[in-house]
Amino acid sequence: MPANRQILLDNRPQGEATANNFKLVTTDTPALADGQVLVKHHYLSLDPYMRGRMNDSKSYAASQPLGEVMIGGTVGEVVESKHPKYQAGDQVVGMGGWQEYSVVDANQPGALRKVDTTHVPLSYYLGAVGMPGVTAWYGLVRIIEPKEGETVVISAATGAVGSAFAALAKARGCRVVGIAGGPDKCKYAVEELGYDACIDYRQHKDMYSLAKALKEVAPKGIDGYFENVGGMILDAVLLRINAFGRIAVCGMIAGYDGQPLPLANPALILINRLKVQGFIVSEHMEDWPQALTELGTLVAQGKLRPRETISQGIESAPEAFLGLLKGKNFGKQLVKLI
Amino acid sequence: MPANRQILLDNRPQGEATANNFKLVTTDTPALADGQVLVKHHYLSLDPYMRGRMNDSKSYAASQPLGEVMIGGTVGEVVESKHPKYQAGDQVVGMGGWQEYSVVDANQPGALRKVDTTHVPLSYYLGAVGMPGVTAWYGLVRIIEPKEGETVVISAATGAVGSAFAALAKARGCRVVGIAGGPDKCKYAVEELGYDACIDYRQHKDMYSLAKALKEVAPKGIDGYFENVGGMILDAVLLRINAFGRIAVCGMIAGYDGQPLPLANPALILINRLKVQGFIVSEHMEDWPQALTELGTLVAQGKLRPRETISQGIESAPEAFLGLLKGKNFGKQLVKLI
Structure with a gap:
């Protein structure tokens, strides 16, 4: 199995978040159990909500646990599958986190979604059509x-x-x-x-x-x-x-x-x-299909042409994220992982 | 025609409102024109919103003009009518203002409303059922x-x-x-x-x-x-x-x-x-009939028994109003005018 570089939340910010709150580690991807899928991430999404998750205080979502891979949306490709609905080569969106690979229990509702890149670039599923x-x-x-x-x-x-x-x-x-x-x-x-x-x-x-x-x-x-x-x-x-x-x-x-x-x-x-x-x-998943249909159509029609700021490599994620919080990005902030 | 004692807004508050912002005057009630009704007020309602009207600043409603009778809800009795829908003795709710009598153009929609005091005391139409x-x-x-x-x-x-x-x-x-x-x-x-x-x-x-x-x-x-x-x-x-x-x-x-x-x-x-x-x-008049029906029923059933704080005479209105703003009243603040 491939080596997997991951970024963990190492400690919580005291005031402003810093690069020292994160830690880069390398692990092996485990062998797949039945129903699981191995996804190779092409892009990681960086979003402002992640800053809230780094705090321990009561917030609108669970805190990011210390010592675990940072939460985050990802797009990528299935490289191995023990689930009948997925096969190698499928392009998928998920919440793979700040790492190069993720092992996903594909039976969990909403864990993975196959996407079509005929009219919409894969990375857009983390932004305009995500x-x-x-x-x-x-x-x-x-x-x-x-x-x-x-x-x-x-x-x-x-x-x-x-x-x-x-x-x-x-x-x-x-x-x-x-x-x-x-x-x-x-x-x-x-x-x-x-x-x-x-x-x-x-x-x-x-x-x-x-x-x-x-x-x-x-x-x-x-x-x-x-x-x-x-x-x-x-x-x-x-x-x-x-x-x-x-x-x-x-x-x-x-x-x-x-x-x-x-x-x-x-x-x-x-x-x-x-x-x-x-x-x-x-909290409003019932509206996602209608919204995604309209957004995909606007992209296909050329009426929505978002810009992206892309940093290279999982190791660049912390600095790119801190830059996002300061408004240094231009359009959607992504990390390219391939 | 009877003499009518009125309270005018004389000048606007600088910071806290004071009794000096108001002025008591006595005028004659004019002869009625066709379509008009003369109402003798039994009670005047004092409400916190009136403080906002005393300011000149942009607010959610027009400012109270200087030198005019202070705005306010009233209940009373028709004493003379030149309108076919009203006759002397009718009990009515309106926006008669801080004065003992008002001349109302009864053709104006919503200007007057006849009320039934069989199960609900007249004053309640300024409070619980108003x-x-x-x-x-x-x-x-x-x-x-x-x-x-x-x-x-x-x-x-x-x-x-x-x-x-x-x-x-x-x-x-x-x-x-x-x-x-x-x-x-x-x-x-x-x-x-x-x-x-x-x-x-x-x-x-x-x-x-x-x-x-x-x-x-x-x-x-x-x-x-x-x-x-x-x-x-x-x-x-x-x-x-x-x-x-x-x-x-x-x-x-x-x-x-x-x-x-x-x-x-x-x-x-x-x-x-x-x-x-x-x-x-x-701004939501469409809901008033349904609301008033439920409120009147709660009063008739004894499930809504509001208390009233009543001051006597139009000349007592400014002090009663200033007390209301400081929370000195107990329940609905009224001024009894008869």
Whole structure:
């Protein structure tokens, strides 16, 4: 059996996460039991939610156990199978974790999903046509519920979720405004992702300045907001949101390191009769087929062309992940493992 | 025509509202035109929302204009009518304002509503079987959507909204926990209003202490919360709320004077996948008939026995209102005008 390099969570962050929280080890892949499949990973997905799992505190999902392989989505190829539904050569999506191979009990519901790469590149099943894409779909379609002509806004606009959000919202006739860090990302948002406008939050030192910029690009106010960040951006959006606005809360990345991150004026929820709703896409599996169908179609039609930032080799995963948390990536952050 | 004593908004509060913001004047009631009705008010309702109207800032409703009669709900009796649908002696509910008489254009939809006092005392149409009761109904039924066996919590538990909320939630098989100010109110909440438990927030100096008290009386966590107050109480509830909890935001009385009132940890909205929704009951008139029917039935059955605090005479309204804002009232605050 092939040697398998793995990244474990070695210890929990004290404040900011560092490379020292992780440990690289090499193990042998075990012999397969009946019903198991050996998958060789081509790509590992890096996502902000992983930072939350590194903490021990109560969070929306189980903590990542110490000394075990970091959780993570993977795409790859079946290299050996003791399950009748899979054979060598099948391309599959799963939660293989930060390692080069995984042994999967294929009888476990949802553990593996075969995918077709005729119109959609394999790596996209970790991004636009995978969990991040469905995340954008759920927040937009199920929580924001946009009407044609409404204005919707998203933070972390050029990431994997943001790219899909822009295409989905444009398909529904919305004005779509992104918020991103830096002029390059904003240029990319408008020129390639289809945003009507994009604001560089780094140009704004407080919520009032950012709210003024929002007024210029969303002159009719904001009807829906997809929250990936929290902090000052949310405070600024609340100053420009319309009555009966909807806010889908998907991430509050700025708070993962444990700093207090208050909301400046929650009374605006009442004053504007807002609906503010948090969600985790993995709790809404019933919507995945519909969402994936729409996302795959947008990719096949060329209406969703997400960019990827790819680091090479499992050993590069920790630094790539820390860069993602600081916004250094451009589009979907992946680790190439072949 | 009778002389009519009125209370006008004379000037806007700078910070806390004071009696000097109001002015008492006496005018003559004008002769009626066709379609008009003269109502002699028996009771004036005092409600926290009026404080928001006194400000000039953007709020969820139009500001109260300076130099005009303060807005307010009233019940009374028709004393003269030039409208075929009304005659002298009819008992009616309306928005007559802080004055002894009002001239109402009875053709305006919703301006007046005749009520039956066979089973429900007239004053209750300003409280349990009026706007506050429907407010409790909407937040509970349409936003919290409780299931049997769930735990629901409300702040300002012994006020007009809270009294109705307790009866409506008990009727749905919930465990109902109140939060109120002082041991007398808490005793009343449990012994007369049907709460399973009531916490005196004045015994708690910070959100952690209050959250600990909530844990004792809501050992299975909180599934729904009806927010009348904001500030520390909301922060504490968020520490004890269950996954998929629902928060109906009806009031944030602690913030009306303009102090910043941040929410300590909005990331809990994501972590617990909460729905937080603001509402104003007057925007949901389609639900009033159903709500009023249920509330009237609960009163007739003796399952909803709200208490009233009644001050005498229109000249007493400003002080009674300022006391309401400080929580000095016990149950529904009314001004008796006859």
